[in-house]
Amino acid sequence: MSSLLNVNGISVSFDGFKAINDLSFEIGENELRAIIGPNGAGKSTFMDIVTGKTRPDAGDVVWGEKNLSLIKKSESDIARLGIGRKFQRPTVFEDQTVEDNLMMALRNDRTPFAVLFYTFSNDDKQKVVELAESIGLSEEIGRTAGELSHGQKQWLEIGMLLAQEPRLLLVDEPAAGMTKQERNKTVELLKEMAKHHAVVVVEHDMEFIRDLDCKVTVLHEGSVLAEGSLEQVIENQDVIDVYLGR
Amino acid sequence: MQDAVLTKFLLRHPSVLVFLGMLAVFTIAVTILSEGFGMGIVSTSLVKTLGKTLCLALAAIAMDLVWGYCGILSLGHFAFFGLGGYMIGMWLMYARTELIVLKANAASALPLTPQELSDAVGVQIFGVVGGSEFPVIWAFSDSLLLQLLLVVLVPGILALVFGWLAFRSRVTGVYLSILTQAMTLALALYLFQNDSGLRGNNGLSGLQNLPGLEETSQADVSLWFFWGSAFALGFCYVIAKLIVESKLGNVIRAIRDDESRVRFLGYNVEGYKLFVFVITALMAAIAGAIYYPQAGIINPAELAPIASIYLAVWVAIGGRGRLYGAVIGAIFVSLLSSFFTGGQIPNIPLGFYTIQWVDWWLVLLGLSFVLATLYAPKGLGGLVDKFKKA
Numbered sequence: 001m002s003s004l005l006n007v008n009g010i011s012v013s014f015d016g017f018k019a020i021n022d023l024s025f026e027i028g029e030n031e032l033r034a035i036i037g038p039n040g041a042g043k044s045t046f047m048d049i050v051t052g053k054t055r056p057d058a059g060d061v062v063w064g065e066k067n068l069s070l071i072k073k074s075e076s077d078i079a080r081l082g083i084g085r086k087f088q089r090p091t092v093f094e095d096q097t098v099e100d101n102l103m104m105a106l107r108n109d110r111t112p113f114a115v116l117f118y119t120f121s122n123d124d125k126q127k128v129v130e131l132a133e134s135i136g137l138s139e140e141i142g143r144t145a146g147e148l149s150h151g152q153k154q155w156l157e158i159g160m161l162l163a164q165e166p167r168l169l170l171v172d173e174p175a176a177g178m179t180k181q182e183r184n185k186t187v188e189l190l191k192e193m194a195k196h197h198a199v200v201v202v203e204h205d206m207e208f209i210r211d212l213d214c215k216v217t218v219l220h221e222g223s224v225l226a227e228g229s230l231e232q233v234i235e236n237q238d239v240i241d242v243y244l245g246r
Numbered sequence: 247m248q249d250a251v252l253t254k255f256l257l258r259h260p261s262v263l264v265f266l267g268m269l270a271v272f273t274i275a276v277t278i279l280s281e282g283f284g285m286g287i288v289s290t291s292l293v294k295t296l297g298k299t300l301c302l303a304l305a306a307i308a309m310d311l312v313w314g315y316c317g318i319l320s321l322g323h324f325a326f327f328g329l330g331g332y333m334i335g336m337w338l339m340y341a342r343t344e345l346i347v348l349k350a351n352a353a354s355a356l357p358l359t360p361q362e363l364s365d366a367v368g369v370q371i372f373g374v375v376g377g378s379e380f381p382v383i384w385a386f387s388d389s390l391l392l393q394l395l396l397v398v399l400v401p402g403i404l405a406l407v408f409g410w411l412a413f414r415s416r417v418t419g420v421y422l423s424i425l426t427q428a429m430t431l432a433l434a435l436y437l438f439q440n441d442s443g444l445r446g447n448n449g450l451s452g453l454q455n456l457p458g459l460e461e462t463s464q465a466d467v468s469l470w471f472f473w474g475s476a477f478a479l480g481f482c483y484v485i486a487k488l489i490v491e492s493k494l495g496n497v498i499r500a501i502r503d504d505e506s507r508v509r510f511l512g513y514n515v516e517g518y519k520l521f522v523f524v525i526t527a528l529m530a531a532i533a534g535a536i537y538y539p540q541a542g543i544i545n546p547a548e549l550a551p552i553a554s555i556y557l558a559v560w561v562a563i564g565g566r567g568r569l570y571g572a573v574i575g576a577i578f579v580s581l582l583s584s585f586f587t588g589g590q591i592p593n594i595p596l597g598f599y600t601i602q603w604v605d606w607w608l609v610l611l612g613l614s615f616v617l618a619t620l621y622a623p624k625g626l627g628g629l630v631d632k633f634k635k636a
Contacts, residue, residue: 095499
C-alpha cells in the first residue's frame with residue numbers, strides 16, 4: 001500500500017516543553033487507524049501540525065502521490081487538498097440549518113466571488129439529501145443545527161467532513177460524551193467511511209478502539225511508543241508501563 | 247435571465263419589497279410636503295436632516311454587514327464615510343471657488359492666465375491655513391468625474407491595505423477593534439494638521455452650494471440630494487441583502503461564529519473578511535459623499551473615533567444581523583439625538599441643578615445601549631420578530 005500521508009521526524013515545542021518529539025507516522029489509502037495515548041502525549045498537537053494550525057520546528061509532512069510538503073501551507077489550503085478534521089467538541093454552525101451546514105461543506109469552488117454567485121443546484125441539493133441520509137439526519141435537514149442533540153451534532157460534523165470529499169479524515173475523540181447507542185452508530189459510520197477514505201481516529205476509550213478493530217498507534221511524550229493491532233500493543237511492556245499499567 | 251434571477255430573489259424575500267416600498271412612500275411624501283415642491287410643510291433644513299439620516303442609515307447597513315454578519319467590530323467605518331465626504335468636498339470647493347474668482351475678474355481687461363487663476367483660487371481656499379499652493383492631493387480636484395472615482399478609490403484602497411495587513415496577521419476580536427480605532431484616530435489627527443492639505447481643522451466648507459447652480463434655490467438642491475440619499479440607501483440595501491442571502495452570507499456568518507472551523511472547511515477566511523471589509527468601506531464612503539454636501543461642511547472632528555462608535559451603537563440598538571435593524575437604529579437614534587441636542591426639549595430646572603439635554607442625552611444614549619445589550623440583544627429589530635410571530 002502506498003502511503004497517503006507521511007510524517008517524517010517532526011518536532012515542536014511550546015515554551016521549552018517538547019509537545020512532539022521526532023515523531024514519524026505513515027498512513028495509507030483507505031486505511032483506518034486509531035491513535036491512543038495518555039493526556040499530553042501530543043495527539044492533538046499532531047493533528048494541529050497535519051492540518052496546518054501549528055508549524056513544526058523540524059521535520060516534514062508529505063502528502064499524496066506528488067509528495068507535496070504541507071509544512072508551509074495554510075489550514076484552508078490543506079483542507080482543499082483533501083484533509084478533513086473533526087474536532088473533539090462538536091463544531092457545527094449552530095445558527096444555520098443542517099442543510100446550510102452541509103451545503104457550505106460541499107466540495108465546490110471556494111473563492112469569494114464564486115461563492116457569492118453560487119446557486120444551490122439540484123445536483124448539490126441531491127448530494128445534501130444523500131449526506132443527511134447517511135448520517136441519519138434526513139428528518140432534521142431544515143432544523144437549525146443548534147437545536148440538535150449532542151450526538152446529532154457529532155454526526156452532522158462527520159457529514160460535513162464527508163461533503164468535503166476528503167481523502168484523509170482526522171477525527172478527534174468522536175465518542176466523547178455519547179450514549180452507548182450513539183457510540184455504536186459512530187463506530188459503524190467510521191468503518192463505513194474507511195472504505196473510501198483514510199481515517200485517523202484519536203480516542204481515549206478502549207472499548208471504542210476495540211470495536212473499531214484496526215491498527216493502533218500509541219503515542220507517549222510526543223513520539224510513537226508502539227504500533228500494531230490492539231492485542232499486540234496492550235501486551236507491549238512499554239505501553240503497559242506508561243499507560244495501561246496504572 | 248438576470249431579470250428572472252432578480253424576480254425570484256424578490257419573491258423569496260418579500261421583506262426587500264416591503265423595505266423599498268416604505269422607502270419610496272417616505273421619499274414621495276417628503277417630496278410633496280417639501281418647500282422645493284410647493285407645500286412647504288417640511289422645511290428645507292428638515293429635508294436636509296432627513297436626507298442626511300438616510301445616509302447614516304446606509305452607513306449603518308455597512309456596519310451591520312461587517313459586524314452583525316461577519317463579526318468584525320470595526321471602529322473605523324466612519325473614517326471611510328468621512329473620506330468619501332472629503333473627496334467630493336474637494337471638487338465642490340475647488341469648482342465653486344474657481345467660478346467666484348473668474349466672476350470677480352470678469353471685468354478686468356486681461357483674462358487670467360492659468361497660473362494666475364490657480365494662484366487666486368489657491369489663496370481663496372488655503373488662505374485660512376496660511377498657504378496658497380495646491381497640495382499634490384488636489385491634482386484632480388478640477389474634475390468631478392475623477393473626484394467621484396476617488397470617492398470610492400481612496401477609502402477602498404485604504405480598507406484593502408489596512409484589512410489585508412490586519413486579517414493576514416490574524417488580528418481578531420477586540421484587538422482588531424482597537425486597531426481600527428487607532429487607524430481612525432491617526433487619520434483624524436493627521437487631517438487636523440494645517441499642512442495636511444485639507445485645510446486642517448477648518449475642514450472643507452460651503453459644500454451645500456453646487457458649482458454653476460448658484461441660481462438654484464437650496465430648497466431644490468436639498469430635494470435632489472434627498473432623492474440621491476434614498477436611491478443610494480435602497481440600492482445598497484438590495485446589494486447587502488443579495489450578499490447575505492447568498493452562500494457568501496452563509497460563509498461570513500459561519501466566520502462570525504467559528505472562524506477556525508471555516509478554515510478547516512477549506513475557505514480562505516482572510517479573503518472573505520477582506521472582501522466584506524472593503525465592500526462595506528465602499529458603502530460607507532458613498533454614504534459620506536452624499537451626506538456632506540447636505541451638511542455643508544466637513545472637518546476632521548467628523549472622523550473622530552466617537553463617530554464610528556456611534557455607528558456600532560446604532561446597529562446594536564437597532565438589532566444586529568438583520569439589515570433593516572441597522573436602518574431602524576440609525577434613523578431612530580440619530581433623529582432622537584438631533585431632537586434632544588437641537589434645543590427642542592426644554593431643560594428641566596430642579597432648583598439645585600438644571601438638566602441640560604445637550605449633556606444628558608449622551609447619558610441617556612449610553613444607558614439605552616447598555617440596556618439594549620443586556621435585555622434586548624436583538625435590539626429594536628427584535629420587536630419586529632415578536633410582531634411577525636403574533
